[in-house]
Amino acid sequence: MTAQKGSEGTPPREAWEEEVFFGHRWGPHGEKAGEEHARLKKLWEAAQPFPTDYQKTLDDIVALEICNWNLEESILELCSAIGEKQPTSIPIGHMASISEDRWRQVWAYYLTLRNWLPCLGAHGHEALLRQCDPDGAIQKHILGMLGERTDLKELYVERVCHCLVFWLGGYYADGSAQRVGHDAAVSAVEEEIRRHDPEGQILNTMKEEGNGRLQPCGHKAFRRYDIILSSIGAGKWRGAMPMRGTDGFDRVANLEKYLSPIEDWIEGPASPGGEGALAEDIRSRLGETEGAKVFLAALLASLLRSDQLAARQRAESRSKPR
Numbered sequence: 001m002t003a004q005k006g007s008e009g010t011p012p013r014e015a016w017e018e019e020v021f022f023g024h025r026w027g028p029h030g031e032k033a034g035e036e037h038a039r040l041k042k043l044w045e046a047a048q049p050f051p052t053d054y055q056k057t058l059d060d061i062v063a064l065e066i067c068n069w070n071l072e073e074s075i076l077e078l079c080s081a082i083g084e085k086q087p088t089s090i091p092i093g094h095m096a097s098i099s100e101d102r103w104r105q106v107w108a109y110y111l112t113l114r115n116w117l118p119c120l121g122a123h124g125h126e127a128l129l130r131q132c133d134p135d136g137a138i139q140k141h142i143l144g145m146l147g148e149r150t151d152l153k154e155l156y157v158e159r160v161c162h163c164l165v166f167w168l169g170g171y172y173a174d175g176s177a178q179r180v181g182h183d184a185a186v187s188a189v190e191e192e193i194r195r196h197d198p199e200g201q202i203l204n205t206m207k208e209e210g211n212g213r214l215q216p217c218g219h220k221a222f223r224r225y226d227i228i229l230s231s232i233g234a235g236k237w238r239g240a241m242p243m244r245g246t247d248g249f250d251r252v253a254n255l256e257k258y259l260s261p262i263e264d265w266i267e268g269p270a271s272p273g274g275e276g277a278l279a280e281d282i283r284s285r286l287g288e289t290e291g292a293k294v295f296l297a298a299l300l301a302s303l304l305r306s307d308q309l310a311a312r313q314r315a316e317s318r319s320k321p322r
Helices: 015-021 031-046 052-063 071-084 100-116 125-132 137-146 151-168 177-196 207-212 221-234 247-267 277-286 291-319
Strands: none
Touching: 015 031, 015 052, 015 291, 031 291, 052 071, 052 291, 071 247, 071 277, 071 291, 100 125, 100 137, 100 151, 100 221, 137 221, 151 177, 151 207, 151 221, 247 277, 247 291
């Protein structure tokens, strides 16, 4: 990642500095963003010259967010990369992190829906579906949510298929042939859905393909797919799966088990340190403290702390009586 050009008279910011201020990080938290930047900047300066061996690790740290499906393993891998000055052994963050098994699960959802939609003549969806869902568990799960077929359900399922194939394609760039075709198909099916269902609350969840919330790299991706599909089956948004409102608290608590040992390691021997096998594993992976390692560990903890704070605030707002 390269430094970002600064305004006239100000030095350019590094990409990690920009990340600190972004809206999905510390940006919305007022003065805290500036405080975190200043703290990390001192550690960055103390780590100069920054080892080139660490550049990929720095990029991976910036890429990881609390919503990632492989968060825990990614944190441990990053601790090892910091300690060993070696790149991680797995892709970190966003769509790059998705494993083959997880891709197969997305394909199983897509192929089940395609197989459910009526067609004239033979088709090949079921042949591939047996490869992705050999015991038929995913197909049984989805068909149970959809229930009896209706014209409106078919239109909604077609829209879900376009959403899933959009992410299976890796993200279609604006103006690309795939995006032109995708947008045209989505526009046509959404127009037909609006004729049957003017309110379109289920449809609204798929606007802009979920606005990032339906990406398969999200830890709640399959639950979100199930919410949409069960709503289609029930004929009402969240008619079968009411909001739980507590997931954020669980995510916050789990992340704490990883961040506290990292921060204890940064503080050094004087810190009491976390207890248990996980804390010991994290300290062992990080090894001895030194400038660049401390900066990277601090950046990792800081960025995930901003995510944790936002997750806690969302969970608190959703848990309040309505």
